[in-house]
Amino acid sequence: MSWWKGLSARVRGLSFRTQLGTFSALAVGVTVAVAALASYLVVDHQLYSQVDSSLQSDVRTARAISPGGVIDPNQAERLIARTGGFLQVIDQTGVTSSSLNDALVIPPNKAEEAIAAAGSGTRYDTVTFQGTDYRVLTFGARDINSGTPLALQIGRPFGELEHTLSSLRLILWLVVLGGIFIAIALGYLIGRETIRPVTRLTDAAEYVAATQDLSSTIDVQSEDELGRLARSFNAMLMALAASRRQQAQLISDAGHELRTPLTSLRTNIEVLMRRPDLPEADRAELFDDVEAQLGELTTLIGDLVDLAREEERQPEPIEVRLDALVSGAVERVRRRAPGITFDTHLTAGSVRAQPALLERAVVNVLDNAVKWSPPGGHIEVWLQRGAIWALDVHDHGPGIAPEDLPHIFDRFYRAATARSLPGSGLGLAIVAQVVAQHGGVVTASCPPEGGTVVRIELPIVAEDEADAHFGPPAPPPVTADPRPDAPGDPYADAVEGDFTSHR
Numbered sequence: 001m002s003w004w005k006g007l008s009a010r011v012r013g014l015s016f017r018t019q020l021g022t023f024s025a026l027a028v029g030v031t032v033a034v035a036a037l038a039s040y041l042v043v044d045h046q047l048y049s050q051v052d053s054s055l056q057s058d059v060r061t062a063r064a065i066s067p068g069g070v071i072d073p074n075q076a077e078r079l080i081a082r083t084g085g086f087l088q089v090i091d092q093t094g095v096t097s098s099s100l101n102d103a104l105v106i107p108p109n110k111a112e113e114a115i116a117a118a119g120s121g122t123r124y125d126t127v128t129f130q131g132t133d134y135r136v137l138t139f140g141a142r143d144i145n146s147g148t149p150l151a152l153q154i155g156r157p158f159g160e161l162e163h164t165l166s167s168l169r170l171i172l173w174l175v176v177l178g179g180i181f182i183a184i185a186l187g188y189l190i191g192r193e194t195i196r197p198v199t200r201l202t203d204a205a206e207y208v209a210a211t212q213d214l215s216s217t218i219d220v221q222s223e224d225e226l227g228r229l230a231r232s233f234n235a236m237l238m239a240l241a242a243s244r245r246q247q248a249q250l251i252s253d254a255g256h257e258l259r260t261p262l263t264s265l266r267t268n269i270e271v272l273m274r275r276p277d278l279p280e281a282d283r284a285e286l287f288d289d290v291e292a293q294l295g296e297l298t299t300l301i302g303d304l305v306d307l308a309r310e311e312e313r314q315p316e317p318i319e320v321r322l323d324a325l326v327s328g329a330v331e332r333v334r335r336r337a338p339g340i341t342f343d344t345h346l347t348a349g350s351v352r353a354q355p356a357l358l359e360r361a362v363v364n365v366l367d368n369a370v371k372w373s374p375p376g377g378h379i380e381v382w383l384q385r386g387a388i389w390a391l392d393v394h395d396h397g398p399g400i401a402p403e404d405l406p407h408i409f410d411r412f413y414r415a416a417t418a419r420s421l422p423g424s425g426l427g428l429a430i431v432a433q434v435v436a437q438h439g440g441v442v443t444a445s446c447p448p449e450g451g452t453v454v455r456i457e458l459p460i461v462a463e464d465e466a467d468a469h470f471g472p473p474a475p476p477p478v479t480a481d482p483r484p485d486a487p488g489d490p491y492a493d494a495v496e497g498d499f500t501s502h503r
Helices: 002-013 017-062 073-082 110-118 159-211 225-274 282-313 321-336 355-372 427-437 463-470
Strands: 086-090 096-098 123-128 132-141 149-157 318-321 341-346 350-353 376-384 387-396 441-446 450-456
Touching: 002 441, 017 149, 017 159, 086 110, 096 282, 110 123, 110 132, 110 149, 132 159, 159 225, 225 282, 225 441, 318 321, 318 355, 321 341, 321 350, 321 355, 321 376, 321 387, 350 355, 355 376, 355 387, 355 427, 427 441
Parallel strands: 341 376
Antiparallel strands: 086 096, 086 149, 123 132, 132 149, 318 350, 376 387, 387 450, 441 450
16 A cells, blocks of 8 residues: 555645646546546447337348248348348258358357257347358247248348447547546636635744734635634734733733832831931831732732633633632631621522632632721621622722722722722732633612612532532531621612722
């Protein structure tokens, strides 16, 4: 099979356009050749059948004009002579006499001698005699005078038939060659037209690779597979351009946010280095300020790392008890905010999630609520299950100004009232990102009773299976009596809107 491997290698070395044209021409050429061969065989069979039918008709005529069906060779000879054929008589001894010439006879074979000896049977043969092809029918009969068995051979020349077949072969060869030529031309045209969108796509990809210009797109001119490919390429370029813009914006925003704590740190450290005689109280104040700025810088860098991991491959989601996850997040935040009271009302059930990411999002929402709660305040945490999971976190702080609501999902966005507070402006941006990755949405509203409500909505998994897997739910920690006036959604009247962070 080395020849096949060599041929395959040569074909793979050709351009796609050449391969397409070659295979198209080959397919059409083979089809035309097979059709021509089939046509020739059918015509050949039909012509031979017609000659055989004529010979059979001669036999029936010869029998009809002879009394009792016994053949009179003289009458048969005159009949055959009128049709342009010839007659040969074979007796029992194999001696042959011919209407062509007694000296020029077609020698009989053993099968024909057997028919003559029995006086019955038929046989068709094609023979060549004196340079002429004949179709010969041999049939058994009896002599009209003696009644002895014999065989008569009626033959017809093939000259006209062979001429017809020769002409047909020539015509079919011309048809095959013409079909192959047309197939090559059409294959070239089809290959050129088919490959043109791919060529445009290739040129665009090479241009983007060479110039890094992601604004270059392909003009979609069809609705077929190639048009779909072009649209997909355009969508990919748009996604890459958006990703690049987001990266540039993130770097710009991060640089801006990092500049402030770094400048403050540098200033404070320079003061400490240049003023060794600084009073102890002022020195302690500067150290506290440096420590706070280092903590803020650490938080900012951690949030930036989390955002930069957006494209990393995350582990596959698993079924997680949402009430247990929220309860654990509340306990974590409660330890950091001992002066805040948490009222938790959790419905048992499960979601499909990445536990670490989802818990981080819940903790960020709770941290945000703690930051905006007044000293000694309380935060209400409601986890309800309906068509979806709804987690509501309600703080009783100052709320969100209407002009800030449209922007609180933006990275590094901080409301005017929050700029004096520690934070990076990324906490709830991470919440929005994590919730979106889990197929949910996060919204915010300012209810009439004051404060802010942050709602996380997540899809539900098969609860029966989840409960069977995790076992009976542990009772969630409750630090205050549930409100009797809230049997359903406690914030059904809240105005929902996208929410990221005060921070």
